[in-house]
Amino acid sequence: xxxxxxxxxxxxxxxxxxxxxxxxxxxxxxxxxxxxxxxxxxxxxxxxxxxxxxxxxxxxxxxxxxxxxxxxxxxxxxxxxxxxxxxxxxxxxxxxxxxxxxxxxxxxxxxxxxxxxxxxxxxxxxxxxxxxxxxxxxxxxxxxxxxxxxxxxxxxxxxxxxxxxxxxxxxxxxxxxxxxxxxxxxxxxxxxxxxxxxxxxxxxxxxxxxxxxxxxxxxxxxxxxxxxxxxxxxxxxxxxxxxxxxxxxxxxxxxxxxxxxxxx
Amino acid sequence: xxxxxxxxxxxxxxxxxxxxxxxxxxxxxxxxxxxxxxxxxxxxxxxxxxxxxxxxxxxxxxxxxxxxxxxxxxxxxxxxxxxxxxxxxxxxxxxxxxxxxxxxxxxxxxxxxxxxxxxxxxxxxxxxxxxxxxxxxxxxxxxxxxxxxxxxxxxxxxxxxxxxxxxxxxxxxxxxxxxxxxxxxxxxxxxxxxxxxxxxxxxxxxxxxxxxxxxxxxxxxxxxxxxxxxxxxxxxxxxxxxxxxxxxxxxxxxxxxxxxxxxxxxxxxxxx
Numbered sequence: 028x029x030x031x032x033x034x035x036x037x038x039x040x041x042x043x044x045x046x047x048x049x050x051x052x053x054x055x056x057x058x059x060x061x062x063x064x065x066x067x068x069x070x071x072x073x074x075x076x077x078x079x080x081x082x083x084x085x086x087x088x089x090x091x092x093x094x095x096x097x098x099x100x101x102x103x104x105x106x107x108x109x110x111x112x113x114x115x116x117x118x119x120x121x122x123x124x125x126x127x128x129x130x131x132x133x134x135x136x137x138x139x140x141x142x143x144x145x146x147x148x149x150x151x152x153x154x155x156x157x158x159x160x161x162x163x164x165x166x167x168x169x170x171x172x173x174x175x176x177x178x179x180x181x182x183x184x185x186x187x188x189x190x191x192x193x194x195x196x197x198x199x200x201x202x203x204x205x206x207x208x209x210x211x212x213x214x215x216x217x218x219x220x221x222x223x224x225x226x227x228x229x230x231x232x233x234x235x236x237x238x239x240x241x242x243x244x245x246x247x248x249x250x251x252x253x254x255x256x257x258x259x260x261x262x263x264x265x266x267x268x269x270x271x272x273x274x275x276x277x278x279x280x281x282x283x284x285x286x287x288x289x290x291x
Numbered sequence: 292x293x294x295x296x297x298x299x300x301x302x303x304x305x306x307x308x309x310x311x312x313x314x315x316x317x318x319x320x321x322x323x324x325x326x327x328x329x330x331x332x333x334x335x336x337x338x339x340x341x342x343x344x345x346x347x348x349x350x351x352x353x354x355x356x357x358x359x360x361x362x363x364x365x366x367x368x369x370x371x372x373x374x375x376x377x378x379x380x381x382x383x384x385x386x387x388x389x390x391x392x393x394x395x396x397x398x399x400x401x402x403x404x405x406x407x408x409x410x411x412x413x414x415x416x417x418x419x420x421x422x423x424x425x426x427x428x429x430x431x432x433x434x435x436x437x438x439x440x441x442x443x444x445x446x447x448x449x450x451x452x453x454x455x456x457x458x459x460x461x462x463x464x465x466x467x468x469x470x471x472x473x474x475x476x477x478x479x480x481x482x483x484x485x486x487x488x489x490x491x492x493x494x495x496x497x498x499x500x501x502x503x504x505x506x507x508x509x510x511x512x513x514x515x516x517x518x519x520x521x522x523x524x525x526x527x528x529x530x531x532x533x534x535x536x537x538x539x540x541x542x543x544x545x546x547x548x549x550x551x552x553x554x555x556x557x558x559x560x561x562x563x
Contacts, residue, residue: 063403213375213406217310219348219356226315274449 028083028181030072030142033130033161034065034102036095037151045257061098064146066105067207070214072144073106075179084108086137090118090129096230104217104225111137115234120247123152127160129245132238134165141181143204147172158206169204170197174211292393292439292467292490294364295535299554301334302367302469302492302537307353310346323357325543330365332551337395337537340369344402349378351385361389367441370430371399372421376412383430387437395441395469396423396430424456427463441467441492446479447508453479454486461489469537471507472496474523476530484531492535495524497546521549528554 038044039058046053069087076083087102089095090113099110113133121129134140143165145158155171162169170188177196178185188195189208217225235245243249268284270277285291295302305325308318329336338350350368354361368391370382386394401407408421413429415421427440442465445453457468467490473480474496484491496504501518505511527536536554541547 066404214404215375216346216378216404216406219352222310222315222348223356274452 028079028142029137029140030075030083030085030144031134031137031140032065032068032072032085032087032102032107033143033145033157034069034087034089034098035062035146035149035151036060036089036091036098037062037149045259047257059094059097061101062146062149062151064148064150064207064209065098065102066146066214067209067211068144068146069102069105069107070212071176071205071207072142073215074212075142075176076106078179079181086111088113088130088133088137090114090121090126090133093232096232099230100225100228101217103228104221105215106221109228110230112230112232113234113238114232117235117242117246120250121245122250122252123154123156123160124251125245125249127157128164128249129235129238129240130157131161131164132240133233134161136233136238141201142184143167143202145204145206147206147208155206158204162204165202165204167202167204168199169206170199171206173205173207176205176211292441292492292535295335296490296492296533298333300365300535301332301550301554302337302535303329303334303541304337304339304537304539305329306339306342307348307350310348319353319357322353323359326354326359328543328547330360330362333365335365335367335393337367338369340371340397340399341373341402341405342369342400344373344400344405346402346404349382349385351382351389351391354389355385361391363390364392366391367393367395369395369397369399370426371397372408372423372426373399373401373405374408375406376408378406379408379412380433383434383438387434392437392439393441394430394438395443396427396465397443398422424459424463427460427465431464439467440465441469443471444468444483444491445471445507446473446477446483447471450479450482454482457483457487461487465489467492470494472504472539473527473531474501474504474518475526480531484533490535491531491533492537493527493531494537494539495527496520496540497524497538497542498540521546521553524550524553 036059039060044053072085076085085107087099087107087110089099093114096112099112103110113129118129134143143161148155159169159171170186172189173186174189175187176184177187182201184199184203186197188197270280307322308315312318326336341347368386410418410421413421413425415425418425423442430438430440442460444457469492470480472494497520499518499520501516502512502514
């Protein structure tokens with residue numbers, strides 16, 4: 028059995044800046060991290076491998092610039108067996124549809140993939156579209172916002188899918204695509220041994236030709252959507268209050284303030 | 292711990308490399324150099340656990356990976372409540388395997404990336420959150436006789452609250468106490484010495500940047516406040532001769548050689 032985890036390198040949230048010209052997130056010179064939601068996807072894949080016993084391989088794949096190799100090494104340090112980077116100038120400017128096409132082509136190329144797991148969304152774009160997009164390109168069943176995998180076999184999954192009014196319990200036949208939410212597990216912290224092993228891990232770089240991608244379906248030309256305007260959210264009113272005195276006096280002051288603002 | 296103080300062995304804090312280190316090899320080498328220096332001095336290396344919530348590698352795994360020997364009684368591991376149960380047990384089992392007996396058990400600082408132990412993880416049924424007390428109970432219940440556990444004491448917190456917590460920590464198995472940084476004779480430290488028979492180790496702040504302590508002590512220390520850590524260390528020895536000393540932020544290049552003669556041979560009445 029083979030599980031593929033799709034991951035993304037994103038700017039550290041506090042550093043995200045939009046280029047006013049291109050309307051794209053400025054990534055150069057900004058600290059880059061593994062998309063936090065993807066850590067849950069990696070952890071779930073590693074846990075499913077353990078639940079299924081031997082013969083399960085976990086692969087992490089990512090589309091991005093060469094430096095995105097770092098998040099693939101992180102995935103290996105967290106327990107993935109290996110990583111593959113999809114990197115080429117022609118992939119640049121891909122929207123969520125083109126990105127999910129590229130990832131689906133990579134999944135086809137890997138072959139014998141039974142399950143694809145993504146984080147529910149990337150914290151830079153916040154679209155939550157790539158996971159479902161992969162399922163659409165592959166024409167596989169999908170469950171988004173999965174908070175638990177109740178049953179797993181090499182043939183099927185039973186998962187809990189969150190929605191606004193509660194949750195659904197869904198059965199999916201494999202192959203399938205899942206996007207997972209934060210509460211599904213508690214991701215492990217990489218061990219030193221894992222990090223050192225990951226540094227030695229070979230991360231192959233795949234190009235459009237290597238995954239048989241149609242040039243008309245990738246990059247800006249293959250993207251049916253365009254960001255035409257970007258605006259920052261209105262600034263939040265930040266206010267700080269300092270309470271002084273004994274613990275009782277401070278606690279009383281805080282309580283009064285919270286009540287005054289109808290927060291209690 | 293009593294023997295550490297009797298032997299006048301400093302407790303020297305060492306931070307393991309951070310998880311996001313861009314120069315991991317250099318950081319590992321630096322860690323090994325500091326550790327070996329502390330071992331050669333006969334002191335006790337105190338290895339932090341994700342200090343300030345910054346993700347770092349765990350002390351026991353670093354010692355194991357670097358194949359650094361653990362002389363009996365010369366290593367203390369900080370252990371806080373920000374772990375999964377699996378990683379907690381892995382740390383404790385590794386410590387036991389390496390012969391590390393001393394643990395400083397603290398609640399610790401969390402971060403988005405650090406999992407927090409849940410009450411069920413440590414078999415606690417009467418609390419909503421795991422503190423050092425529940426962690427202490429768990430360690431002594433699951434690993435009976437394997438560890439000597441110490442706890443933190445903050446003289447800058449309201450004393451009645453801090454002493455009440457200390458009673459609970461002692462009841463949960465704490466056998467020594469390490470304070471927050473002490474920079475002068477302090478009435479709450481005096482009270483601590485007067486009310487407990489446990490070995491007390493004072494944290495001595497070895498950075499010249501005293502203002503960094505502002506948050507810990509609860510009042511603003513101006514950035515340009517002059518501070519001589521070595522002179523303060525000598526003063527602490529004179530003021531509190533029965534206490535051990537925990538050296539935080541010690542400069543290995545500039546200060547290490549200077550601390551050798553700061554703690555003279557004890558007289559019999561000085562030891563607790």
